[in-house]
């Protein structure tokens with residue numbers, strides 16, 4: 001495996017990119033979908049199943065893990081990879097987004113955020129430095145800067161204030177992270193739905209010469225057209241030779257349209273959360289297994305899938321499990337959904353390679 005963190009582009013199709021991130025713990029084929037493992041577990045999945053469906057990297061979360069079981073405890077136990085038995089790369093979000101969406105009595109200042117745990121009300125503070133320290137204690141491979149994500153719609157001056165604070169926090173995170181060759185710290189572009197603020201944020205982060213760049217502050221309630229417009233504005237400002245990660249996105253359609261605009265990495269709770277709520281993603285669209293019409297249907301979700309959850313169980317059985325609130329229902333549907341998402345990414349990667357090959361072949365025949 002690689003000594004350091006590196007990213008190389010292996011094919012392009014217009015603005016879509018096929019690439020490879022190489023790190024000491026493994027390689028990440030891009031475009032990549034990262035299953036969300038918030039509390040050190042991809043809910044309702046064994047880690048060898050997560051690997052089996054084709055995931056190269058999973059997400060962990062600073063906010064949840066600092067509250068429970070505690071970052072210092074995870075460090076004493078050998079770090080998140082040993083704790084959760086996932087030896088491959090892990091990306092951790094910095095916690096700010098979750099503080100603002102989950103915690104109580106939070107107060108945000110230049111220094112950082114103070115808040116009370118949504119679990120037991122205990123007081124905490126999270127500065128850029130503490131966030132990087134926690135991600136280090138977790139032994140995270142890709143660490144996110146602490147940022148302030150503005151929910152949309154928002155006033156322009158509010159978006160600007162949060163974007164500029166996030167830039168100052170990016171500098172502090174870069175300083176706190178220092179030089180860790182086998183790991184990476186990504187900056188997060190903010191700026192809401194303002195083209196000018198997105199450009200300013202992206203250019204300022206580019207000047208910091210970070211190892212990767214996330215686009216944050218999207219998938220927070222804005223229409224897809226606004227999200228895509230912000231990608232059209234932001235991606236061209238980011239360095240072509242660094243990975244681009246669109247946070248919290250998204251549906252299969254969101255992913256396709258975002259890959260076409262130059263995004264390399266995605267994460268979203270949709271496939272795992274939907275699985276726990278009886279919803280299955282299939283090549284023919286979404287299937288709600290709670291619906292009574294499946295009660296006598298002997299067909300599997302997808303007889304051509306190589307995922308046992310999609311191929312070996314009848315819709316009638318899945319309907320029964322979901323209606324009976326049996327744990328196996330969430331397990332099988334999550335397995336199906338993550339398999340669907342990874343197959344989508346595999347098809348996207350192949351399509352970019354094929355198109356690039358076509359373009360190259362056309363050049364050669366000219």
Ligand SMILES: Cc1cccc2c(=O)nc(N)[nH]c12
Pocket residue numbers: 093094095096097144147148149150188215216217218219220247248
């Ligand atoms: C998880 C997530 C989703 C969506 C947006 C964001 C964001 O802007 N910043 C962070 N740190 N995380 C995000």
